[in-house]
Amino acid sequence: MKLAFLVGLIFILCSINQSTSVLAAEVNQEHDDQNLMTYIVHVKKSENVASFQSEDFHNWYHSFLPQTFAHKERMVFTYRNVASGFAVKLTPEEAKSLQEKGEIVSARPERILSLHTTHTPTFLGLKQGQGLWSDDNLGKGVIIGVIDTGIYPFHPSFNDEGMPPPPAKWKGHCEFTGEATCNNKLIGARNLVKSAIQEPPFENFFHGTHTAAEAAGRFVEDASVFGNAKGVAAGMAPNAHLAIYKVCNDKIGCTESAILAAMDIAIEDGVDVLSLSLGLGSLSFFEDPIAIGAFAATQKGVFVSCSAANSGPEYSTLSNEAPWILTVGASTIDRKIVASAKLGNGDEFDGETLFQPKDFSPQLLPLVYAGSNGNSNQNQNQSFCLPGSLKNIDVSGKVVVCDIGGGVPAVVKGQEVLNSGGVAMIVANSEAIGFSTFAIPHVLPAVEVSYAAGLIIKGYINSTYNPTATVLFKGTVIGDSLAPTVVSFSSRGPSQESPGILKPDIIGPGVNILAAWAISVDNELPPYNIVSGTSMSCPHLSGIAALIKSSHPDWSPAAIKSAIMTTANTVNLGGTPIVDQRLLPADVFATGAGHVNPVKANDPGLVYDIQPEDYVPYLCGLGYSDREIEVIVQWKVKCSDVKSIPEAQLNYPSFSILLGSESQFYTRTLTNVGPVNATYRVELDVPLALGMSVNPSEITFSEINEKVSYSVDFIPQVKVNRGNNTFAQGSLTWVSDKHAVRVPISVIFK
Numbered sequence: 001m002k003l004a005f006l007v008g009l010i011f012i013l014c015s016i017n018q019s020t021s022v023l024a025a026e027v028n029q030e031h032d033d034q035n036l037m038t039y040i041v042h043v044k045k046s047e048n049v050a051s052f053q054s055e056d057f058h059n060w061y062h063s064f065l066p067q068t069f070a071h072k073e074r075m076v077f078t079y080r081n082v083a084s085g086f087a088v089k090l091t092p093e094e095a096k097s098l099q100e101k102g103e104i105v106s107a108r109p110e111r112i113l114s115l116h117t118t119h120t121p122t123f124l125g126l127k128q129g130q131g132l133w134s135d136d137n138l139g140k141g142v143i144i145g146v147i148d149t150g151i152y153p154f155h156p157s158f159n160d161e162g163m164p165p166p167p168a169k170w171k172g173h174c175e176f177t178g179e180a181t182c183n184n185k186l187i188g189a190r191n192l193v194k195s196a197i198q199e200p201p202f203e204n205f206f207h208g209t210h211t212a213a214e215a216a217g218r219f220v221e222d223a224s225v226f227g228n229a230k231g232v233a234a235g236m237a238p239n240a241h242l243a244i245y246k247v248c249n250d251k252i253g254c255t256e257s258a259i260l261a262a263m264d265i266a267i268e269d270g271v272d273v274l275s276l277s278l279g280l281g282s283l284s285f286f287e288d289p290i291a292i293g294a295f296a297a298t299q300k301g302v303f304v305s306c307s308a309a310n311s312g313p314e315y316s317t318l319s320n321e322a323p324w325i326l327t328v329g330a331s332t333i334d335r336k337i338v339a340s341a342k343l344g345n346g347d348e349f350d351g352e353t354l355f356q357p358k359d360f361s362p363q364l365l366p367l368v369y370a371g372s373n374g375n376s377n378q379n380q381n382q383s384f385c386l387p388g389s390l391k392n393i394d395v396s397g398k399v400v401v402c403d404i405g406g407g408v409p410a411v412v413k414g415q416e417v418l419n420s421g422g423v424a425m426i427v428a429n430s431e432a433i434g435f436s437t438f439a440i441p442h443v444l445p446a447v448e449v450s451y452a453a454g455l456i457i458k459g460y461i462n463s464t465y466n467p468t469a470t471v472l473f474k475g476t477v478i479g480d481s482l483a484p485t486v487v488s489f490s491s492r493g494p495s496q497e498s499p500g501i502l503k504p505d506i507i508g509p510g511v512n513i514l515a516a517w518a519i520s521v522d523n524e525l526p527p528y529n530i531v532s533g534t535s536m537s538c539p540h541l542s543g544i545a546a547l548i549k550s551s552h553p554d555w556s557p558a559a560i561k562s563a564i565m566t567t568a569n570t571v572n573l574g575g576t577p578i579v580d581q582r583l584l585p586a587d588v589f590a591t592g593a594g595h596v597n598p599v600k601a602n603d604p605g606l607v608y609d610i611q612p613e614d615y616v617p618y619l620c621g622l623g624y625s626d627r628e629i630e631v632i633v634q635w636k637v638k639c640s641d642v643k644s645i646p647e648a649q650l651n652y653p654s655f656s657i658l659l660g661s662e663s664q665f666y667t668r669t670l671t672n673v674g675p676v677n678a679t680y681r682v683e684l685d686v687p688l689a690l691g692m693s694v695n696p697s698e699i700t701f702s703e704i705n706e707k708v709s710y711s712v713d714f715i716p717q718v719k720v721n722r723g724n725n726t727f728a729q730g731s732l733t734w735v736s737d738k739h740a741v742r743v744p745i746s747v748i749f750k
């Protein structure tokens with residue numbers, strides 16, 4: 001599996017410099033092991049496992065392997081919590097003979113996964129000293145485990161001034177020594193990347209430092225990048241403790257065996273929340289390491305938040321689809337780092353760039369579109385300003401329009417323009433990216449503009465003999481009333497593995513997010529950077545889950561998820577429905593329940609709760625075999641003895657219905673976590689071409705934690721013309737005088 005790099009160029013550039021030193025040692029080792037691959041092996045659970053000490057696990061797992069392996073260090077990891085099994089280096093022949101043993105459930109080669117904020121607290125309604133951010137919450141007492149690329153431990157975002165020691169249950173370790181140490185903020189740091197020289201869990205991608213700071217960075221004054229987005233930097237849960245598990249390096253990426261090991265250890269260590277900004281695409285849950293690890297975590301009461309992936313805007317592009325995971329999409333915040341392309345005819349088009357030179361003269365310069373000489377392949381490379389493509393074009397002293405994409409980050413395009421004598425660059429979006437723009441550290445005066453603006457600019461170039469343009473820098477602008485908008489790259493549903501569960505669950509800030517970085521990009525210290533990705537929105541939700549856990553320590557992971565989803569915003573700051581990268585209303589496959597509203601999530605009134613054992617009838621209903629389900633849940637399962645349920649019958653805080661000509665009937669159970677006495681009435685926003693009836697339509701609670709069930713009929717309306725729509729959406733909301741508990745509904749017509 002290749003962990004998807006959800007944040008683009010910067011990681012790649014940074015990692016190149018860092019990687020050379022470790023290479024030599026690893027190459028030698030690899031030479032001996034040429035035919036060996038790491039296999040993930042699941043074994044049938046032993047009857048005696050409850051009484052096992054770690055030594056017993058070790059001996060039991062080794063008993064499946066030839067005696068001679070003991071001396072060869074073939075065992076990579078042994079697992080205790082996330083799986084009954086281990087990771088071991090095998091040749092394909094050895095793997096085959098291992099698979100023939102009766103106790104072995106499966107043995108398959110591991111895959112490599114891909115990696116998929118000063119202002120965000122204010123945008124999310126978190127105010128210092130108030131409510132969820134009152135001095136006695138801020139995530140106090142909660143431990144967030146971040147499974148990522150390591151951390152830069154010296155950053156002030158991880159200082160522990162005024163923080164209490166970790167809770168007594170904490171059992172983790174710190175592998176930093178000497179000048180780099182853990183403290184009461186950064187309470188644990190482990191490196192699970194196996195290499196010849198075992199190193200401390202320092203960052204060599206810069207991804208983990210950013211994600212950890214977004215979840216739980218402390219308040220640090222005067223954070224900025226190139227002077228932009230200046231303000232107090234803070235994560236979502238500034239007083240939560242952080243435990244870092246490094247599972248990726250620049251050479252091999254993020255291995256499945258290490259991710260499973262990190263989740264295994266984190267559960268044992270006593271984390272409360274796990275944050276994973278990485279993934280593998282849509283997979284059967286019994287073959288998805290994150291789904292497997294997250295189930296074990298959920299069973300221990302650990303909340304798991306994951307990135308939805310950056311493969312949008314196409315449908316069915318999600319990673320991390322399991323219903324026991326919070327799947328997080330990405331949206332914009334109301335802060336933009338604005339520049340504008342000004343044309344000779346006076347038109348101006350706002351876009352974004354992080355590099356905002358103060359000394360760039362706003363005088364009009366000749367304007368050229370690199371892709372405007374014919375239709376050859378070479379021309380295509382020129383339109384993307386690929387490296388080397390501009391050498392035969394006169395761009396000297398000009399502003400150059402380059403198309404986004406072509407497999408090359410915009411920063412690299414800028415370098416090509418600069419190398420060829422160009423002075424400034426306008427990056428024109430593709431149709432798919434639409435109106436989404438990104439503030440990135442260009443190497444020359446530049447601005448990224450929308451697809452629509454790009455078309456007009458190219459039309460202007462065509463229409464005049466001496467086209468001219470310049471770039472105007474407008475700095476940090478706060479208050480975009482369209483925010484949040486769903487960003488182009490945010491992966492969309494429907495879920496492929498389980499279409500009966502609506503995914504993603506939620507969207508949160510993931511565009512142009514400022515947070516801690518390990519090296520300075522603007523010669524200022526401490527270092528910060530602004531990056532985008534569902535890698536960024538996931539840790540925001542991890543931090544928000546920590547805030548809720550801190551104020552409701554007894555809530556299950558499913559209850560916390562329900563609270564986050566049923567209180568989400570469906571409108572933007574301007575009060576109109578949330579739009580996507582086309583500036584058209586975003587559908588539920590882009591937004592899930594909507595945009596997180598942390599303050600409301602802390603007081604949802606009612607929750608849709610799920611116990612770990614409730615997933616078994618659901619998994620049986622998915623058609624998995626007993627053995628496959630056992631790999632996930634790690635207890636004996638017999639679907640023939642279980643009343644299996646359709647996916648949409650899981651007590652999930654949303655509905656995803658595949659509707660043919662027959663009516664469908666589901667039940668849900670609400671748990672009262674609001675006032676003792678409360679009466680709720682149902683309000684329906686009925687999807688197109690559908691009838692719905694809810695019974696009862698009014699529910700009165702008279703106890704805390706009281707559970708009441710209701711039923712819903714979805715009735716196809718054959719006579720209603722649904723035009724060309726293949727799906728429709730709506731919502732079901734329980735409303736009292738104090739609360740509105742909303743679940744989204746998606747209907748796909750079969």
Ligand SMILES: *[C@@H]1O[C@H](CO)[C@@H](O)[C@H](O)[C@H]1NC(C)=O
Nearest residue numbers: 377378379380381386387389
């Ligand atoms: C276009 O760029 C690609 C990737 O850099 C390169 O492989 C190809 O040869 C280039 N084509 C032309 C016609 O220059």
Ligand SMILES: *[C@@H]1O[C@H](CO)[C@@H](O)[C@H](O)[C@H]1NC(C)=O
Nearest residue numbers: 372455456457458459460462
């Ligand atoms: C500009 O002119 C070229 C060549 O005539 C044409 O192919 C292209 O579509 C025009 N572009 C725009 C945006 O009008």
Ligand SMILES: *[C@@H]1O[C@H](CO)[C@@H](O)[C@H](O)[C@H]1NC(C)=O
Nearest residue numbers: 675676677678701702703704
């Ligand atoms: C809830 O309602 C019951 C019955 O009306 C009443 O006796 C009780 O005092 C109420 N409890 C609260 C906390 O308001």
Ligand SMILES: *[C@@H]1O[C@H](CO)[C@@H](O)[C@H](O)[C@H]1NC(C)=O
Nearest residue numbers: 688720721722723724725726
């Ligand atoms: C349905 O699609 C057809 C063909 O694309 C189009 O002509 C028609 O206007 C569409 N109807 C509706 C109701 O959108």
